[in-house]
Amino acid sequence: MKICCFAVLLSLFMTSGLFADQSETIIKLETETGTLEGSLIVPNEKNSVTVALIIAGSGPTDRDGNNPAMKNNSLKMLAEALSKNGIATLRYDKRGIGESQQAVEKEEELRFEHYISDAKDWAELLKKDERFNRVIIIGHSEGSLIGMISARKNGIDKFISIAGPGRSADKTIIEQLKSQPPEALNIALPIIDKLRQGETVDGVNPLLYSLLRPSVQPYMISWFKYDPAEEIANLKMPVLIIQGSADIQVCEDDAKILAKANPNAQLKFIKGMNHIFKNSESDPMHNIPTYNQPDLPINTDLAETITDFIMKDNKHDQANSAAAKNRAAD
Template sequence: MMRIFFIVLLWFITFSSFATSIKQIVSIETGTGKLEGTLLTPDDVKDSKIVALIIAGSGPTDRDGNNPSMTNNSLKMLADELAKVGISSLRYDKRGIGKSKSSGLKEIDLRFDNYIDDASHWVEYLNNLSRFNKIVVIGHSEGSLIGMVVSQQKDVDKFISIAGSGQPIDQTIREQLAAQPPVVIEQSTPILDKLLQGETVENVPEFLNSLFRPSVQPYMISWFKYDPQKEISKLNKPVLIIQGSTDIQVGLMDADKLAAANKKADKVVIKEMNHIFKEATLDKQANYQTYNQPDLPIKPELVKVISEFILN
């Protein structure tokens, strides 16, 4: 019995010696509830002083990059891989999601600025930890725009946009609706115009209610106020723009627009990387299949590009 115990103990010690990171569950109070996240720190780099705040994209997305309809672990994989090269990270469940569920607001009360404030509070949290002296913000998709605004504060040293939109969201919506039957764009254009002016619309056609329902209009109004090109142009610090060549949600043109708005920014296009950092073709069905493949690794080029930018 003692021999078996010794073998198990030896296995545990050996396994632990190969651990690549130390995971710590952390939280902050928002005034409307608690936000919870994971602080991942390399255990073999004692003098690591750099930490990346990872901001998730749109929708009910958790700290790992997942939501109720898909599991891909994209943000978890990114954090794990960064830890292997000596970079700490903090990723968190968005308000109303996962362990941050208690901070959820009613849809009619939610504003885009709530997400900006949340990320700002996390920057403040990291800034108060004596172990770090540099903070890098990594924003994915919608999180890119949030990250641009948050990175304007002095406590942020560098900013990284991954698959960030290069134009205001109302323009993107108009482009997407233009591919629908003419009646859709005819009925939606006046609504978008009013929302852009900060006015809500009471009578929404039933077939457009899922997009323009009254309870979501205040959020859209607050979101429309932000232009990614204007926000990224305000950053007088190192900026990296990353775009995947097979991203069928955000295009190469978006990365070009962001890079044109900030002439000092570095732009990198990663071949055959889709919106969730996985290798994929431009075939829509095959591309979207990767969104529910949690064991499919992220593109190694992504980690290489990010780590070189952060560490140099």
């Protein structure tokens, strides 16, 4: 199923007052299989600004960081915090999710490459917008891998990984299953091995059906073949890797793997931040409830760390751009 974006619809419907200094616009991206929808927040500044494309993590996670089972507003809060710091943001519902649900007719037709292509097309949309002087990609969790691949393909200015796994998805899933009863891992290993070989498996045990159901297996086969360490090693632009110390889904070792693969990358550990950017203890009894607390604010160091990384050299770049325009005018 080839995905190409031929038309971009900018739906200029402003949402009612986010803050006095920023506004939100609904953006629609037309593809061959349906419409994708996102939310663009642009600070009300006279000069062009940097824009960050925010890519959500795995599962049915929408543009705000929520899914049908939990609501935490993590990505929405991050977007709003960055916009208050003078950085525009575009976050979107991935195909098959939220307002982009109709872009996938059948789950078994979805491939990881579709997400890569979509991120690339969103980035191209932003690069053509004269309001923005630079385009940054921020990928969260699975969105980190999607982001780093799409960043390499269309000349993004900077890339940021938040809680991005450092190992391929099959290895990450196996590692996460080790915290479950041994039976779950024993059932999963033969299935994962088949998927690695490009073969689907029928008759999945009900214990793991939600994770390894037949309809999602083609997607997992396409996902397993990408190694985040290999992909981030290919990035030539400035890279920032962020990892929370209270993350119980992706560990600090993953961040270290990514940083080792790209020695030029900056590595930042944020104390007390969990997988969905909230302050928490590492104990699951305290950590997991934050996934369903939409009013709990995100860690303040996250937006500040990202802002410092994005804005570094930005004034210098703007001065050079202005000087170049003046020389061209002369």
